Every structure is written in structure tokens, then in C-alpha cells.
Amino acid sequence: MQEFFEKCKQAKTIVANLTSLQKNNVLLDMANSLLDNTSKIINENKKDLKYAKDNDLSDSMLDRLLLDESRVQDMADSLKEIAALKEPVGRILEGWKSEQDLKIQKISVPIGCIGIIYESRPNVTSDAAALCFKSGNVSILKGGKEANYSNNIIATLLQDVLVKHSLPEEIISLLPDNTRAGVEKLIKMDKYVDLIIPRGGESLIKYVSQNATVSVVKHDKGLCHTYIDKTCDEQEAIKIAVNAKTQRTGVCNTTETLLVHTDIANKILPKLKAEFDKKNTELRGCQNTTKILDIKKANNEDFETEYLDNILSIKVVDSLDDAIKHISKYGSGHSEAILSSNYSSIEQFLNEVDSACVYANASTRFTDGAVFGFGAEVGISTNKLHSRGPMGINDLTTYKFKIYGDGQIRE
Amino acid sequence: MQEFFEKCKQAKTIVANLTSLQKNNVLLDMANSLLDNTSKIINENKKDLKYAKDNDLSDSMLDRLLLDESRVQDMADSLKEIAALKEPVGRILEGWKSEQDLKIQKISVPIGCIGIIYESRPNVTSDAAALCFKSGNVSILKGGKEANYSNNIIATLLQDVLVKHSLPEEIISLLPDNTRAGVEKLIKMDKYVDLIIPRGGESLIKYVSQNATVSVVKHDKGLCHTYIDKTCDEQEAIKIAVNAKTQRTGVCNTTETLLVHTDIANKILPKLKAEFDKKNTELRGCQNTTKILDIKKANNEDFETEYLDNILSIKVVDSLDDAIKHISKYGSGHSEAILSSNYSSIEQFLNEVDSACVYANASTRFTDGAVFGFGAEVGISTNKLHSRGPMGINDLTTYKFKIYGDGQIRE
Numbered sequence: 001m002q003e004f005f006e007k008c009k010q011a012k013t014i015v016a017n018l019t020s021l022q023k024n025n026v027l028l029d030m031a032n033s034l035l036d037n038t039s040k041i042i043n044e045n046k047k048d049l050k051y052a053k054d055n056d057l058s059d060s061m062l063d064r065l066l067l068d069e070s071r072v073q074d075m076a077d078s079l080k081e082i083a084a085l086k087e088p089v090g091r092i093l094e095g096w097k098s099e100q101d102l103k104i105q106k107i108s109v110p111i112g113c114i115g116i117i118y119e120s121r122p123n124v125t126s127d128a129a130a131l132c133f134k135s136g137n138v139s140i141l142k143g144g145k146e147a148n149y150s151n152n153i154i155a156t157l158l159q160d161v162l163v164k165h166s167l168p169e170e171i172i173s174l175l176p177d178n179t180r181a182g183v184e185k186l187i188k189m190d191k192y193v194d195l196i197i198p199r200g201g202e203s204l205i206k207y208v209s210q211n212a213t214v215s216v217v218k219h220d221k222g223l224c225h226t227y228i229d230k231t232c233d234e235q236e237a238i239k240i241a242v243n244a245k246t247q248r249t250g251v252c253n254t255t256e257t258l259l260v261h262t263d264i265a266n267k268i269l270p271k272l273k274a275e276f277d278k279k280n281t282e283l284r285g286c287q288n289t290t291k292i293l294d295i296k297k298a299n300n301e302d303f304e305t306e307y308l309d310n311i312l313s314i315k316v317v318d319s320l321d322d323a324i325k326h327i328s329k330y331g332s333g334h335s336e337a338i339l340s341s342n343y344s345s346i347e348q349f350l351n352e353v354d355s356a357c358v359y360a361n362a363s364t365r366f367t368d369g370a371v372f373g374f375g376a377e378v379g380i381s382t383n384k385l386h387s388r389g390p391m392g393i394n395d396l397t398t399y400k401f402k403i404y405g406d407g408q409i410r411e
Numbered sequence: 412m413q414e415f416f417e418k419c420k421q422a423k424t425i426v427a428n429l430t431s432l433q434k435n436n437v438l439l440d441m442a443n444s445l446l447d448n449t450s451k452i453i454n455e456n457k458k459d460l461k462y463a464k465d466n467d468l469s470d471s472m473l474d475r476l477l478l479d480e481s482r483v484q485d486m487a488d489s490l491k492e493i494a495a496l497k498e499p500v501g502r503i504l505e506g507w508k509s510e511q512d513l514k515i516q517k518i519s520v521p522i523g524c525i526g527i528i529y530e531s532r533p534n535v536t537s538d539a540a541a542l543c544f545k546s547g548n549v550s551i552l553k554g555g556k557e558a559n560y561s562n563n564i565i566a567t568l569l570q571d572v573l574v575k576h577s578l579p580e581e582i583i584s585l586l587p588d589n590t591r592a593g594v595e596k597l598i599k600m601d602k603y604v605d606l607i608i609p610r611g612g613e614s615l616i617k618y619v620s621q622n623a624t625v626s627v628v629k630h631d632k633g634l635c636h637t638y639i640d641k642t643c644d645e646q647e648a649i650k651i652a653v654n655a656k657t658q659r660t661g662v663c664n665t666t667e668t669l670l671v672h673t674d675i676a677n678k679i680l681p682k683l684k685a686e687f688d689k690k691n692t693e694l695r696g697c698q699n700t701t702k703i704l705d706i707k708k709a710n711n712e713d714f715e716t717e718y719l720d721n722i723l724s725i726k727v728v729d730s731l732d733d734a735i736k737h738i739s740k741y742g743s744g745h746s747e748a749i750l751s752s753n754y755s756s757i758e759q760f761l762n763e764v765d766s767a768c769v770y771a772n773a774s775t776r777f778t779d780g781a782v783f784g785f786g787a788e789v790g791i792s793t794n795k796l797h798s799r800g801p802m803g804i805n806d807l808t809t810y811k812f813k814i815y816g817d818g819q820i821r822e
Contacts, residue, residue: 012765013739016763016765017762017763096784098777099782099784100777102773104783111795111796112765190620194796195796209624210624213620215626217796233818236818239818240818240819240820243821247820247821328424350813351428352424352427352428354424354427354811355811356811356812357811357814358811358812358814360814360815360816361815361816361817361818361819362815362818362819363816363819363821366511366513366814366816371510371821372812373507373509373510383626384522384605384626384809385522385605385796385809386797388811389811389812390812398795398796398799400765400766400769400799401767401768401769401800402761403768403769404772405770405772405773405777406772406773407644407647407650407772408651408772408777409658409773409776410654410658410776410777410782411658
């Protein structure tokens with residue numbers, strides 16, 4: 001492995017200094033190569049699917065694994081979209097002249113070598129590789145074992161294009177040792193690797209965060225809350241709450257817990273239930289909720305759970321302060337919304353709730369790189385540092401200071 | 412300790428939501444309290460000095476420990492300067508409207524709870540506490556044991572001012588357990604602590620980086636290089652090289668290794684030696700250097716050493732590429748300079764050298780928050796992520812997205 005990491009380090013300088021045009025040409029060639037090799041990719045993917053079926057993986061897992069012609073087309077389109085993004089390297093973020101007449105530029109540069117750990121969906125392999133490449137980074141990819149054949153053929157095709165362009169194939173690599181032991185090695189390679197992005201289950205992310213010596217930007221769970229204030233527009237609040245829970249249930253920006261101000265609980269909860277019933281949402285309520293609605297009781301564990309399913313826990317709160325306290329205790333710092341018509345309640349909620357995205361009168365489902373206008377999304381960071389919330393390609397850069405002098409010495 | 416961290420967590424929301432005026436009034440009161448209690452501080456400091464003398468600490472260590480009237484005045488002045496800094500919280504970093512007409516603001520917010528680990532100089536206690544406070548953060552400070560009495564009195568005075576303003580004293584605390592075991596606990600408290608900044612010796616920083624589960628921004632060593640290109644202005648190059656090494660020798664932005672292009676080595680090295688001799692600098696050279704100069708031989712260890720002393724290692728290189736390779740192998744990513752009159756050599760050096768600060772024709776000694784115009788300095792980060800190079804108070808903030816809607820749901 002040592003030799004592999006040495007080669008990755010050497011590749012850093014090369015990819016960091018490619019021109020925008022060079023990078024975009026490579027990305028377009030990669031897109032074409034995926035299209036030209038669609039049947040090859042589908043054949044390899046079938047091996048993964050067979051293994052998954054033989055091992056009784058769930059239908060949703062099988063769906064996430066599956067590559068067909070249209071999905072390969074999507075992968076290729078995504079590479080083209082990434083090629084079309086504005087160049088992320090070399091942006092002058094700030095620039096000024098010091099007292100000593102030094103011209104100082106704060107300028108975006110690639111991070112270096114990025115390890116990305118993810119699961120199931122093989123399209124992440126080409127997406128993540130392309131985002132890292134466009135931002136001038138070397139990528140080391142560790143996909144799920146269940147997608148081994150698919151990830152291998154995709155990475156090989158991308159590497160072939162690199163070699164065709166006389167570039168080192170280590171610019172894009174699958175982690176050679178695709179086991180937990182390999183991951184353990186990767187996350188401790190701080191001499192070679194500059195950032196680890198773990199995307200996936202809670203236990204994986206916890207393991208990486210606890211054991212990495214490399215910097216980590218987590219894409220952790222979203223235990224999102226929507227709080228309905230006593231002053232809300234009732235119809236609008238119901239519409240938003242239902243959307244925040246049910247528009248898509250398996251994703252991180254979906255609301256898992258609804259907080260309702262006690263003053264309007266009697267009036268709004270039955271109406272909410274009527275709408276959630278239309279969506280077949282299972283409701284679980286706190287003691288006060290179950291006095292109003294005939295639903296299952298929510299226990300403490302419910303409030304700690306990211307259901308990723310069509311289930312919603314409901315809690316009646318005595319005040320805005322109580323809502324904020326509940327979020328501070330149970331939230332994952334991802335996305336929370338207040339539905340209210342009161343100016344100062346909204347401002348207090350947006351200021352005091354310590355989450356990446358805080359919404360007034362809109363669905364939490366909007367936390368998304370595309371909605372935010374970032375183009376192709378790296379993911380949603382639940383880190384507080386470096387990058388928080390939806391990550392665009394610019395978040396795969398850091399900065400350096402370039403200082404232009406003409407003989408200055410320090411007195 | 413658990414209870415202590417819980418209280419720190421509760422204090423986060425309070426300090427994060429103070430107005431600028433409130434914070435500045437507290438800081439000015441703190442400055443006055445230090446001045447009013449000068450003799451008390453000096454008395455406590457004497458206990459530290461006595462202990463240090465009894466234990467044969469070096470003179471330079473004693474000097475760093477010492478607090479006299481003028482140094483307490485400096486500490487108070489520093490608090491006033493921090494009060495005068497522009498408010499770091501609530502800056503709108505970006506703002507735009509999404510396709511759905513959501514008004515999105517990317518806005519600076521406090522990081523939360525920051526642990527700072529440092530050594531010797533007791534003025535860091537008030538500086539670090541004030542910088543964290545002004546940026547809306549709770550601070551947990553772990554100073555060196557040799558400054559225990561001084562740090563305790565300073566922290567107590569600051570806390571008294573907090574209490575006088577009806578604020579929780581946990582906004583500024585010394586780590587209750589001032590031992591290695593206490594540090595180990597602190598750096599793993601990721602549920603409560605959001606950032607650790609270790610400032611100090613290499614072994615401390617390595618220990619923290621390897622063992623923390625909290626995010627770390629290192630203030631690590633500066634093994635800085637100055638490269639004299641074949642096309643340099645000879646007189647200017649000598650002036651800058653001498654300044655970069657000798658203007659102050661015990662600090663991280665001082666040049667430790669001089670790289671000299673082979674084409675000018677014969678001509679410039681004797682002149683450099685003549686100037687360095689005037690400054691009593693000990694020169695150690697590579698094999699080619701020692702063919703030209705009668706100086707001690709530099710071994711591999713020299714090129715790996717941050718001397719923090721009036722010693723300079725010199726290496727003759729065959730090309731700009733070799734200079735960049737040497738820096739990539741031995742440098743610490745802090746500050747490097749090229750002295751050259753050639754446009755493309757300068758651009759290549761500034762682009763390819765992967766350091767926080769890269770200079771053309773100026774002394775590496777300029778890497779400094781004050782020079783950069785940041786006001787009071789948090790330190791010099793050798794991290795690549797979150798903050799790189801000189802850190803100002805804005806680097807003690809992160810951001811959140813505030814999203815203002817009027818009923819938007821996701822379709």
C-alpha cells in the first residue's frame with residue numbers, strides 16, 4: 001500500500017496544475033468512454049446483482065445497485081455537467097495590499113488527495129472521481145463490496161482515459177484493499193491523504209470519525225425537525241409539514257420530528273393527521289399528542305431516530321424555547337424549519353438553532369446542492385468546519401496565500 | 412468533568428447570541444480589571460517564576476513566563492484591540508435567490524466551543540479567551556503547568572467580569588484537569604467541543620492530531636525555505652535571505668533552509684557567507700556548498716530540522732524543479748519564498764509549492780496576522796482545511812445557511 005500512496009502523492013502536483021481545458025477534455029472523454037462501454041458495464045453490474053440476490057439483499061439495495069442503459073447515460077451526463085462547471089481552482093477569494101506594499105492574494109487551490117468512502121450506488125464512483133478531478137484533486141475511492149464489479153469496470157474505464165491523456169492513473173483509484181483493514185489504513189495516512197469524506201451508514205461514519213488522523217468531513221445522518229409555531233398560517237404549515245416528511249422518505253433532509261406549539265395543537269393536529277393519512281404516514285406522538293390523536297406513542301428512542309421511512313414522530317411543545325431545546329438535544333445539526341408568521345420568533349429560531357440549514361416557512365427538503373445552485377453535489381456535510389451543509393465543487397478546494405513582493409524585508 | 416462540559420455546552424447559546432456592544436463592554440471591563448489587579452497578577456506570576464527557577468528552567472523559558480507591569484499593560488491593550496475589531500459574527504458571506512425564490516444567506520456564526528492548548532506565555536490566556544469571546548465562542552484553555560498560578564489569576568479575573576455582567580463563567584474556563592489525562596479527555600469530547608487548536612511543541616501537536624476525535628487546527632512547526640533562483644537580483648536576494656533567517660530566529664516563519672541555484676552558487680555563496688558572518692549565523696552546507704564555502708557539513712537531519720536558532724542549512728540545487736522537490740520532501744507547508752526576476756519561474760514556484768504562504772521576492776518573515784491586516788492573531792495554521800496560514804478572528808467562525816421562504820414545498 002505504501003507504494004500506492006507514494007504514487008498518489010506524486011500525482012497530486014500533476015492534477016493540481018492541469019489547465020481547465022485539459023481537465024474538461026478528459027471529463028468529456030470519460031463520459032464518452034462510459035457510453036461506448038455501456039454493455040460492458042451492465043455485464044459487470046449483473047455479477048454484482050447476482051451476488052446480491054444470492055445473498056438476499058433487500059429490494060431497495062438491489063435497486064440502488066442496478067445499472068441499466070439509462071443509468072449509464074445518467075452517469076455520462078453527470079460527467080458532462082461536471083465538465084461544464086465553472087473552474088473551481090484559481091479563484092481569487094480576496095486580494096489586498098499590505099502596509100509594506102506586499103500584494104497578497106488568497107487563492108483557491110486543490111485540497112490534494114481525497115479519500116471518499118461510500119456504499120451501494122455505483123454511479124458515486126464516477127461522480128466522486130469527476131468532482132475531485134475537476135477540482136484538481138487525486139481521489140481514492142472506497143465503494144461498497146456489493147458493488148465491486150461495477151466499481152471496478154467504471155474506475156478502469158476512467159483510468160484508461162487518464163492514461164490516454166498521458167496522465168498517471170493514480171489520479172483516480174479504487175482503494176487497493178477494499179476491506180475494513182484497508183479503510184483503517186486509509187484514514188490514518190495523514191502524510192499522504194488530506195481529506196476523508198465518509199458517506200453512508202451511521203456506524204461507518206462513527207468509525208471513521210473516531211479513528212481517522214486525516215481530516216474528516218462527515219456526511220452524517222439528518223434528524224431534521226419542523227416546528228409549527230402558534231402564529232403559523234395553518235394551511236401553509238400543513239402543506240409544508242406534509243411535504244417535508246413525505247415528498248421523499250429515504251433521504252437525509254426529510255423531517256423526522258414535527259414540533260407543534262401547544263396553543264394550536266388541538267386545532268391543527270387532527271387536520272395534520274387527515275393529510276398524513278392520505279400519504280399513509282405512520283404517526284407516533286408524545287403523551288400530549290396522543291391525548292388529541294389516536295396514534296402510537298412515541299418514546300425517547302423515536303425522537304433519536306432518523307427513520308428514513310414513512311414514519312413521523314410528533315411532539316407538542318410549550319414554547320419556541322422548548323422547541324429549540326428539543327432540537328438542540330435530539331437534532332443532528334442538518335436542517336430545521338420554523339413555520340410562523342411572527343417576525344421575532346422566526347429570527348430567534350434562525351439565530352439560535354445551530355444547524356447547517358435553518359428555514360423559515362419552507363420545507364426542509366430543499367437542503368440540496370442543486371437547489372442551492374451549486375451544480376453537481378458532493379453531498380451534505382454535517383461537519384461544522386471546512387464545509388457545512390450542501391457541498392458544491394468549490395468545497396473540494398482550500399486556499400493558499402500568494403504574496404508578490406519587490407524586495408521587502410521585515411524591519 | 413462531564414458536568415463541566417455540559418455547562419460549557421449551555422454557555423454556547425448564550426455567548427453566541429450576545430450583541431456586539433455587550434461583548435465589547437465585557438472586553439473593556441476585562442482590560443480594566445487586569446490593570447486594576449496588576450500587582451495581584453505579578454504576585455501570582457512570582458510563584459510560577461520561583462517554581463521555574465527551582466526547577467532550573469532555561470532563561471528563555473523564564474523570560475516567556477515573566478509578567479511585569481508593562482506586560483500586564485500589553486495584555487490589557489490587547490483586550491482593547493480585540494474589542495475594537497470588526498464584529499466577526501453575522502457577516503453575510505454570500506446571499507442569493509434560488510430558482511424556487513428561496514432567499515438563501517450564507518452567514519458567519521460562532522464555531523461553538525473551542526479548546527486551546529498552549530505553553531508558557533501567560534498572556535495567551537487572556538488573548539485566546541478574548542478572541543474566542545469576541546467571536547461568540549466558549550473557550551476551554553489549557554496552559555502550561557509552569558504558568559499555573561499566572562493563568563489561574565488571569566482566568567479568574569476574566570470570569571469575575573463575566574459574572575458581573577450576569578454571564579455564565581463557563582464562557583471562559585481553564586481546563587479543570589490540567590494534566591495529560593485532562594488533555595486526552597478534552598480532545599475526545601466531540602459531543603461538546605467543536606474545535607481544538609494546539610499551539611506548542613511538535614510532540615504535543617502530534618499527540619493531539621493523532622488522538623483527537625474533535626476537529627483540530629494545528630499550529631505546527633515552520634520549516635520554511637528560501638530559494639535563490641539563477642536570475643535573481645543578487646543584492647536584493649542577499650538582503651532578503653539574511654532577513655528571512657536572522658531578523659528573528661525563534662519563530663515559525665523564519666527560513667531554516669536556503670536553496671541556491673547551481674549556476675550562481677559560486678558567485679553568490681561567498682557574498683552570502685560574508686553577510687551571515689556579520690550576524691553570527693552558523694551555516695551548514697550540502698556537499699556542493701562545502702566545496703565553495705568552508706563551513707560545517709549539513710546532513711539529512713539538518714534539512715528536517717526547524718532550528719529555531721541562528722543556524723541555517725544551505726543546499727545547492729540543479730534547477731527550479733529540484734528546489735520544488737526539496738521543499739515538497741522536507742517543508743512543513745508553512746512559508747516559502749522564491750527570489751527571482753524570471754516571470755515563469757516565479758509563477759511555477761508560487762503555483763507548485765503547496766504551502767500556506769508562497770512569496771515572490773520577499774522575506775518569509777511576513778507570514779503574520781498583523782502584517783496580513785487581520786488584527787490580533789489567533790496563530791499560524793499549518794492545517795489545509797478550515798483555516799490555512801495566518802488566522803484572524805474571522806477564522807474562529809464557521810457559517811450556516813439561513814433560508815427565508817414563503818410557503819415553498821419541494822415538487
